Amino acid sequence: MTPVPQDLQADRARRRLTIGWGVDHSGEYPFFDLRVACNCAACVDENTGVRILDPRSVSPDVAIEGMQLVGNYAVRIQWSDGHATGLYTWDYLAKLCPCPRCMRRSGAGDGNA
Ligand SMILES: [Zn+2]
Numbered sequence: 001m002t003p004v005p006q007d008l009q010a011d012r013a014r015r016r017l018t019i020g021w022g023v024d025h026s027g028e029y030p031f032f033d034l035r036v037a038c039n040c041a042a043c044v045d046e047n048t049g050v051r052i053l054d055p056r057s058v059s060p061d062v063a064i065e066g067m068q069l070v071g072n073y074a075v076r077i078q079w080s081d082g083h084a085t086g087l088y089t090w091d092y093l094a095k096l097c098p099c100p101r102c103m104r105r106s107g108a109g110d111g112n113a
């Protein structure tokens with residue numbers, strides 16, 4: 001089952017995107033981590049799945065300029081460094097969720113995608 005965020009809030013002062021997944025569950029995603037995790041064709045090789053993006057090339061100050069919902073399954077994020085081709089699906093964001101509950105669970109059954 002794919003989780004759907006109830007709430008998406010980019011906090012530019014704290015450089016975090018807060019995603020509310022539902023009652024008692026929300027994750028605070030640092031902008032930088034999200035930017036580095038971008039899996040668009042420019043950041044990850046489509047054929048090999050190897051990450052092309054070098055995290056060192058990303059500014060630690062990178063921020064979200066805008067967000068645009070794509071259908072009901074993803075959000076497209078416009079970054080302050082001009083990068084705007086990355087789609088973050090709910091599925092992917094759920095996998096990246098940095099809340100303590102998800103961190104504890106991560107590593108289990110992470111096969112495809
Ligand atoms: Zn990208």
Ligand SMILES: [Zn+2]
Pocket residue numbers: 025026027097098099100101102103
């Ligand atoms: Zn979580």
